Amino acid sequence: MSGNLSLLLEDLSRLVRTESPSTDLDAVGRSARVVADLVHERLGRRPEILCVDGVDHVLLRGADPKVMLLGHHDTVWPLGTLDELPYTETAGVVSGPGCFDMKLGLVQAIHALAWLRRCRGTGVLDQVTLLITGDEELGSTTSRALIEQEAGRCRAALVLEAAGPGGALKTGRKGVSLYRIEVLGRAAHSGLDPEKGVNATIAIAEVVLAIAQLADPAAGTTVTPTVMSSGTTPNTVPATATVAVDVRAGTAEEQHRVDRAIREVAPVLVPAEIRVRGGINRPPMERSAAAALFSQAQRIARRLGHPPLEEMTVGGASDGNFTAGMGVPTLDGLGAVGGGAHARDEHAEIAWILPRTRLLTTLIEELAEF
Missing domain, CATH: 3.30.70.360 (Alpha-Beta Plaits)
Incomplete structure (x- = not known):
C-alpha cells in the first residue's frame, strides 16, 4: 500500500476544523455533512446521513457486508475551542480538538477503503459497512439501535477509536x-x-x-x-x-x-x-470477542514489518461494547496513536499514521476475502 500522507493529513485538518461538540446538534449536523462529503470524494459513493432524534449519523452500507468499520464524529470540545487549540502539524505530531478521539481514525478508515477500491475495484465497497455516529460521547443513545442493526449483518467489527499507549490494540473494555x-x-x-x-x-x-x-x-x-x-x-x-x-x-x-x-x-x-x-x-467488551481478530492483526503486523502488536483492557467504553455484546467479533483501538484524549494536550503521532492505515487495510482485505 502506498499511502498519501499529505492528502490524509489534509482530510484530517478538514475534519478537526469542523467543530462537532456532541451537545450542539447544529454543529454535529455540519460535521456529518463534511464527513459525508469526504466519504463521497474519496470513495465515489455518497453515504446516507441518518437523523435520529436530531442527531446526524453517517452510513455507507455495503450491499453484502462482511466487515463493519465503526467510529464517531462528535467530540467533547465546545465550539470555539479551535481559537485556543488550533489544528497544528509540528515536530511529527498532529494536535487539535478531536484529532486523537477520534477524527484521525475516521480518516484512516476512509483512506483504507479508498486504497482497496483503487486496487480491487468498486465492488470492495459492497463488502464493507462504514458507520460514523454523532453521539458516542454522550452514550450513543440515538445510535445504538443503528449500530446493532448494521453490526448484525457483518462477521466482524473494527473500531477506529484511538490506540492505547505504544499503539496497543484494545481487546477488552469494561x-x-x-x-x-x-x-x-x-x-x-x-x-x-x-x-x-x-x-x-x-x-x-x-x-x-x-x-x-x-x-x-x-x-x-x-x-x-x-x-x-x-x-x-x-x-x-x-x-x-x-x-x-x-x-x-x-x-x-x-x-x-x-x-x-x-x-x-x-x-x-x-x-x-x-x-x-x-x-x-x-455491556462489557470481553476479550473473547477480540482474541481471534487480535491474533490475525498480529500476524499481519509481523508480515508488514511492524513492531509487535500489544493488547490491553481499558476502563473506558466505546461503541465496540455494543457489537461485542451482540457476539460479533470486535477489535478496537485501530485508530490514532498518541494521547491526551479529552485533554488540552490531545495529539496524534504522524509516524504511526500510514503503518496503522496499512494494517487496517490488510485486515479489512483478509476479513472480506477479496
Whole structure:
C-alpha cells in the first residue's frame, strides 16, 4: 500500500476544523455533512446521513457486508475551542480538538477503503459497512439501535477509536452503567422544627456510603458516586438530594450484580424514599470477542514489518461494547496513536499514521476475502 500522507493529513485538518461538540446538534449536523462529503470524494459513493432524534449519523452500507468499520464524529470540545487549540502539524505530531478521539481514525478508515477500491475495484465497497455516529460521547443513545442493526449483518467489527499507549490494540473494555439516584425527604425549618423534617442530605450520605461498598477491586469493578446535590437554603431541612453513580465492570455478571444491589440500597437512619433512574448503558467488551481478530492483526503486523502488536483492557467504553455484546467479533483501538484524549494536550503521532492505515487495510482485505 502506498499511502498519501499529505492528502490524509489534509482530510484530517478538514475534519478537526469542523467543530462537532456532541451537545450542539447544529454543529454535529455540519460535521456529518463534511464527513459525508469526504466519504463521497474519496470513495465515489455518497453515504446516507441518518437523523435520529436530531442527531446526524453517517452510513455507507455495503450491499453484502462482511466487515463493519465503526467510529464517531462528535467530540467533547465546545465550539470555539479551535481559537485556543488550533489544528497544528509540528515536530511529527498532529494536535487539535478531536484529532486523537477520534477524527484521525475516521480518516484512516476512509483512506483504507479508498486504497482497496483503487486496487480491487468498486465492488470492495459492497463488502464493507462504514458507520460514523454523532453521539458516542454522550452514550450513543440515538445510535445504538443503528449500530446493532448494521453490526448484525457483518462477521466482524473494527473500531477506529484511538490506540492505547505504544499503539496497543484494545481487546477488552469494561461495561458501563450510569445511575441518577434521588432521595425524597421532607422540608422543615432547621431552627424552629427540624424534627418535623426528613433530612435528604443525611439519607443521601448513607446511600453514597452503601453504594461505594459495592465496588470489587479484585474483580476490577468500580462504583463511583460522582456529582451530588442537596437542599435549597441553609436554614431548611433538605427535602431532596441526588447523586450520580458511574459503574465499570469487566463482566456482564458483575455488571448485573451491581445493578441489582443499587436498586436495593436504602437509608437506615432516615426514612426517605429512594428513586433510581438509569442502569446498564454498555455491556462489557470481553476479550473473547477480540482474541481471534487480535491474533490475525498480529500476524499481519509481523508480515508488514511492524513492531509487535500489544493488547490491553481499558476502563473506558466505546461503541465496540455494543457489537461485542451482540457476539460479533470486535477489535478496537485501530485508530490514532498518541494521547491526551479529552485533554488540552490531545495529539496524534504522524509516524504511526500510514503503518496503522496499512494494517487496517490488510485486515479489512483478509476479513472480506477479496
